[in-house]
Amino acid sequence: MNRPISQALIIFGASGDLTKRKLIPSLYKLFIQKSLPENFILIGASRTVFTDEQFRTKSTEFLQEEDQNSIEEFKKIIHYQPVQPDNIEDYQKLKGRIDTLCEKKNIEKNLIFYLSTPPALYTIIPKNLAEVGLNKEEGHFSRLIVEKPFGTDLESALKLNQELLSNFEEHQIYRIDHYLGKETVQNLLVLRFANAIFEPIWNRNFIERVEITSAESLGVEKRGGYYDKSGALRDMIQNHLLQLVGLLAMEPPVEVEADAIRNETLKVFKAFAPFTSDEQIKNNVVRGQYISSRIKNEEIKGYRQEEGVDENSRTETFAAIKFYINNWRWSNVPFYIRTGKKLPTRVSEMVIHFKNSPHHLFSGGKELPQINNQLIIRIQPDEGILMKFGMKEPGSGFVTKPVNMNFHYNTLSEKELPSAYQRLLLDCMIGDATLYARGDSVIEAWKFVKPIQEYWKKSDAPIFGYPAGTWGPHEADNLIEGDEQTWRYPCKNLSNDGYYCEL
Numbered sequence: 001m002n003r004p005i006s007q008a009l010i011i012f013g014a015s016g017d018l019t020k021r022k023l024i025p026s027l028y029k030l031f032i033q034k035s036l037p038e039n040f041i042l043i044g045a046s047r048t049v050f051t052d053e054q055f056r057t058k059s060t061e062f063l064q065e066e067d068q069n070s071i072e073e074f075k076k077i078i079h080y081q082p083v084q085p086d087n088i089e090d091y092q093k094l095k096g097r098i099d100t101l102c103e104k105k106n107i108e109k110n111l112i113f114y115l116s117t118p119p120a121l122y123t124i125i126p127k128n129l130a131e132v133g134l135n136k137e138e139g140h141f142s143r144l145i146v147e148k149p150f151g152t153d154l155e156s157a158l159k160l161n162q163e164l165l166s167n168f169e170e171h172q173i174y175r176i177d178h179y180l181g182k183e184t185v186q187n188l189l190v191l192r193f194a195n196a197i198f199e200p201i202w203n204r205n206f207i208e209r210v211e212i213t214s215a216e217s218l219g220v221e222k223r224g225g226y227y228d229k230s231g232a233l234r235d236m237i238q239n240h241l242l243q244l245v246g247l248l249a250m251e252p253p254v255e256v257e258a259d260a261i262r263n264e265t266l267k268v269f270k271a272f273a274p275f276t277s278d279e280q281i282k283n284n285v286v287r288g289q290y291i292s293s294r295i296k297n298e299e300i301k302g303y304r305q306e307e308g309v310d311e312n313s314r315t316e317t318f319a320a321i322k323f324y325i326n327n328w329r330w331s332n333v334p335f336y337i338r339t340g341k342k343l344p345t346r347v348s349e350m351v352i353h354f355k356n357s358p359h360h361l362f363s364g365g366k367e368l369p370q371i372n373n374q375l376i377i378r379i380q381p382d383e384g385i386l387m388k389f390g391m392k393e394p395g396s397g398f399v400t401k402p403v404n405m406n407f408h409y410n411t412l413s414e415k416e417l418p419s420a421y422q423r424l425l426l427d428c429m430i431g432d433a434t435l436y437a438r439g440d441s442v443i444e445a446w447k448f449v450k451p452i453q454e455y456w457k458k459s460d461a462p463i464f465g466y467p468a469g470t471w472g473p474h475e476a477d478n479l480i481e482g483d484e485q486t487w488r489y490p491c492k493n494l495s496n497d498g499y500y501c502e503l
């Protein structure tokens with residue numbers, strides 16, 4: 001692949017956690033793979049005063065394990081400029097610094113500004129960049145990457161969108177959703193649209209239900225303060241999980257191009273059947289919060305005992321939703337999505353449950369459970385695709401048994417899978433917004449979760465406790481229609497699927 005053209009990346013919030021843990025390590029990987037532009041600089045910007053050298057040392061702390069010579073080379077592209085977000089003079093100085101460095105290092109003035117700050121600064125920084133003319137440069141590009149969360153509800157997201165659009169144009173704005181940068185998520189497009197066998201059965205005639213799980217074994221760790229104001233619905237569902245639904249359910253795009261794909265996912269969001277009453281929400285949406293438990297003789301804290309969390313908190317650490325997509329392809333196919341913290345393992349996967357065969361040929365007249373074909377797209381860990389189907393057990397008669405056809409992504413290539421941030425940073429550098437969320441789809445996703453947010457504010461809206469290390473409240477199991485049906489529990493299939501239970 002060609003390297004991106006010459007440019008500078010300016011990271012606001014550069015002294016923070018995301019820069020150190022995700023952005024710098026991803027840029028380093030791109031650097032050693034020679035994927036960064038040949039003429040490239042990185043400028044860190046935040047309030048703390050650092051010299052270039054101090055910032056180089058601090059920001060590369062996470063790279064200790066890596067080759068020291070490469071790190072020294074990498075450090076040469078790193079610079080730092082202190083900026084108070086609300087001080088316009090600091091933006092003039094930043095502009096001057098960009099000019100000087102670009103001239104000295106022969107860098108084209110193509111600029112990417114990465115907002116890795118607390119969200120309260122997502123409007124003031126772009127406004128001040130525009131004020132000093134850094135939002136456009138004749139003959140060059142100026143792009144803005146906006147981190148999550150994109151608003152906290154429909155109204156704040158609309159406002160943020162409007163404010164961003166008054167300083168930058170939509171094509172300049174890259175709203176990051178790191179789930180879209182995950183390899184297996186992108187592979188979903190290839191699976192669906194490069195293989196002629198799937199598309200004919202990818203609809204209500206053959207699919208009984210769709211299930212998407214994103215489970216985490218970790219709790220809120222050091223982010224209790226942030227998480228307690230957010231909860232699973234905002235933190236994971238409104239963005240990551242609904243974006244996955246968009247890719248899984250969309251119509252074939254006419255080409256692999258950002259707007260061609262994002263136009264199709266938008267249509268899916270617009271077709272979500274809205275919740276129109278509290279009763280509907282109560283019956284189709286379950287929220288839970290982990291409570292203390294004992295696992296292998298170890299006492300596990302409950303959510304309300306976590307640092308930064310209100311001791312009477314009603315914030316959900318688990319959420320599961322059953323909903324429908326009102327369009328020709330998906331009419332009457334239930335979609336089930338769930339996510340939670342302190343579940344038994346870390347796994348994200350999409351499960352397509354196909355309908356049973358119309359005639360029970362091998363049941364010998366008995367009422368035997370049918371083989372339910374499943375296609376499982378594993379996003380993480382052990383990225384891959386698993387197909388479950390029925391086979392005959394050896395011996396007399398026709399005794400059927402579910403078996404697996406299991407493809408592991410790591411067998412495809414010797415290459416290490418790029419991290420989501422690596423992929424997304426590089427995409428922005430080449431101007432490809434396909435894997436970034438577009439403003440209109442973010443707004444549609446907020447519209448869908450809005451009635452749930454409002455219902456949960458009511459004091460009688462239920463929240464169920466679940467012991468840390470279990471699969472969430474039992475009430476979530478009751479969402480799935482059909483007596484014999486449950487969510488897929490990867491841990492139960494330890495030997496078949498190779499998942500490891502961490503708790």
Ligand SMILES: NC(=O)C1=CN([C@@H]2O[C@H](COP(=O)(O)OP(=O)(O)OC[C@H]3O[C@@H](n4cnc5c(N)ncnc54)[C@H](OP(=O)(O)O)[C@@H]3O)[C@@H](O)[C@H]2O)C=CC1
Nearest residue numbers: 013015016017018019046047048116117118119147148149
């Ligand atoms: N950390 C993570 O794993 C993830 C983070 N995100 C998102 O990325 C963004 C950055 O996250 P993270 O690095 O954790 O954030 P931090 O809280 O670490 O903040 C980043 C930097 O912003 C500056 N800052 C903090 N508060 C203020 C303030 N009130 N006014 C001006 N500057 C301030 C600080 O630098 P200084 O004091 O030097 O100005 C700080 O180092 C957030 O929006 C977060 O939601 C998204 C996914 C994961």
Ligand SMILES: O=C1O[C@H](COP(=O)(O)O)[C@@H](O)[C@H](O)[C@H]1O
Nearest residue numbers: 148178214216235236240348380
């Ligand atoms: O955006 C977020 O995602 C992480 C989970 O990401 P993953 O790539 O590890 O699956 C989640 O822990 C965090 O709360 C949320 O803000």
